[in-house]
Amino acid sequence: MTDLTSLRISYTRDALRRADLNPDPLAQFKSWFDAAQQADLPEPYALSLATADASGRPSVRTVLLRGADAGALTFYSNFESHKGHDLAANPQAELLFYWAELERQVRAYGSIARVPDAEADDYFHVRPRDSQLAAHASDPQSAPIENREALEAKFAALHERFPEDQPVPRPDFWGGYRVTVQEWEFWQGRPNRMHDRFRYSRQGDGWQIERLMP
Template sequence: MTDLTSMRISYTRAELRRRDLNADPLAQFQTWFDEALAADLPEPYAMQVATANAAGRPSLRTVLLRGATPEGLTFYTNFESHKGLDLAANPQAEFLFYWAELERQVRAFGSIARVPDAEADHYFHVRPFESQLAAHASDPQSAPIQNREALEAKFAALHERFPEGTTIPRPQFWGGYRLSVQEWEFWQGRPNRMHDRFRYTRDGAGWRLDRLMP
């Protein structure tokens, strides 16, 4: 393997001071997210979701953020997937956004719960038609399958059952999760690994803000 010990860059794009931060972490997240969109980054709404099962085994994967409101951060998936089973046993998670081009990272931790059925129904039916079919075809998600051809055959059978323009019912095993954020962390890379880090922690009806050691 290539020697990695000397591979590093120095982060020099920006700094982050307490005076730069919004008192509301969601508003601060929206500011950074808008800047990521304006920078035309590839999929700035992609995030890593960390879960753990009842035995404490951690698991990590990338999903897409589909909502950010005062109620929490939302994504959609199969309830019977690896992440769904983890969340049924241990309903808490952490999300990570990493925008390398801006030398920024955001973490959000909290408890998690399913979104209401009506909300899941609405989102399911605004997805592309083929994505709706794929939600059905990929069940049970994370389970072994014989080969790619078997998966394609399931998709083709569903396409025949639901021709283009047909209303596809949202499967009961598919829906949304919303993270009720209890802790946010904003990280801005700085030279010499002297990074800026700030943590928002729930404090009654408001938030406590602390600078953290890099």
């Protein structure tokens, strides 16, 4: 294995100043997200979702952002998954976006609630049909399965159960989560590890913005 102690790069692409920041953190996030899309980055909407169970054991995985509005970020999942059980016991989470090519990351911490059923239905039915069937096939998500063949057989059976001329219903165990963000952090890499970091903290109806030590 390569000696990891010698691996590093110097971040020189950009800077982040207090004067650059939008007073609304969601607007600031959307500005950086748009820049990531315009840079043709692969899956700029992919994020790391960190949760913890009732005992405090942490867990992290990648999910996809599917909404950013009204101070909240939305993603979808199986309610019976590992993350679903975590969020039922401890309804708070932290999200991390990392756009390496732009030398930027965004952290967002907040409380979690499920999106309304009608909203989940609307999103479910704009997904590709095979993705809809896969939502059924993966139940119970995160549970052990004998082998790949058993999973493929379950998927094939769902194709027979729901012919092409019939809509696929959203399963009750699948839906959306909305993170109402209470704290944001915007990080811009700088040379010599002297990074720019700014934190937005909820203060009543507004936001306090502070520069953080790198």
